[in-house]
Amino acid sequence: MKLHELSAVECARLIATKQVSPVEMAEALLERIDSLDPSLRAWETVDREAALATARLRERELGSDGLGPLHGVPVGVKDIFYTKGLRTTSGSPMFADFIPGYDATSVARLRQAGAVVLGKTVTVQFAYQDPPPTRNPWNHERTPGGSSSGSGAAVAARMVPAALGSQTGGSVLRPAAYCGVVGLKPTYGRISRYGVTVASWSLDHIGHLVRTVEDAALLLQVMAGHDPIDRASARVPAGDYLRAARQRDRAPRIGLVADSLDMARPEMASHLREVAGRFERAGAEVREVKLPAPMPDLLAIRAVIGLVEGANLHARALKQHPEGYAPKMRAQVEVGQLVPGAAYIQAQRLRRRFRPQMEQMTAGVDCLLMPTVSDVAPDTSTTGDVSFQSIWSLFGSPAITLPSGLNAERLPLSVQLVARDFGEETLLSAAAWCEDVLGPMPGPDGVQ
């Protein structure tokens, strides 16, 4: 048994039944990090001593009642999530030595469920766009995407079965797609944002990167639910996500967002149609649906909101500490301050106006289907194209990306499923069914 190949669900089960020790599991992954990370650079901080201490505690706890669903399971945490006693840099030299005094709510819930935090994964600075040092495990000349760069690379390279991410534009789903793993961005407010460095108040979502739909459901089950200290936290009760992910025998009704394909490269558009055909032959009902407005317009709405909110957040700090800002981040803050307030209001009003029409797209279907990304992972001068993911950051809809194969260059291909607000159970059931049709995704060549 290769411990690093275990999913979070498998890991939890084997630990709970004492077939694998939490210490053995943590040691195996820490050794794998030591071996692979000098070239992949997925980790900002590896907290070896604390991780092993926690693993030893989890081992002593085995056999007692009330073990959490992630008991002994190693996880990674994107370095914008506050971790008590462990440095949290947000990718900026300004915070190189910042050590939070408390955990983000999402981190606290993972720990309460028994997870073992191995360390902090690399984030693009302030979760924006400056390329990180992290490399794509499939090809070191390609970006892993961003801003949850380290989480994508770490999960793909089997350094950890699950890692936290965040998405303001496309920062969970895009690295997941480029790295060939599963990424889930739940509904806006589904997972508490308390204790996470803000990128944009009305666009930030918490999500995670894993290797199976069942793992996506497990982590969501642990983290979802109202948080009274996060004002944007949804009061809608959490669903039974694990149960939904295990109900994988019903073929879904799928709305193919055909007009989005114009913005995908030909290879990706062709792949998406081929996958839709596979789903149809396997029993899914597939019909075409249309966006309520041209995709460039929807992308512009999100971009203006994110730009202005980000600029407002960082204007003072940029003035006081310009050396703490990477080039793209600095440019965003400067240009964002020039945008008139009327434009921001226009964007928010348009968002509100289009939202019911976007929800109407899911009427009569279980989920929408579109590309996750416009192309496979580009080179390392960029973190990639945010287009296909950011529409769902704008409208807050839950979205999941599934790896769907490899292209001729052996770079991951992917597809994205989207459901209506708080429709994570429907989304996960549909995704599980699709995952079975697509078949298992191998790990990256050269990191077996």
Place this chain on the structure above:
Amino acid sequence: MLLSDSKQQVERDLFDDAVRAWGPDRAEELRADIGKVAGWLALISKYEIAIEADEPDFLVAPDADEEAENETA
């Protein structure tokens, strides 16, 4: 700058604003970013949005019960 659905107009206005804010050299360095943002602004400016009766106010009137509680206190 004023909102306009002309990308060229918006770009000129934003660039002039950038010169005033950051100086001509920095404004030139930001030209590509300014062009991108100008495109976004022009796209969203082409929409005329009628005000709806139920469009939320940014200043919310206090709840009647809350007012009564405050008076009692």
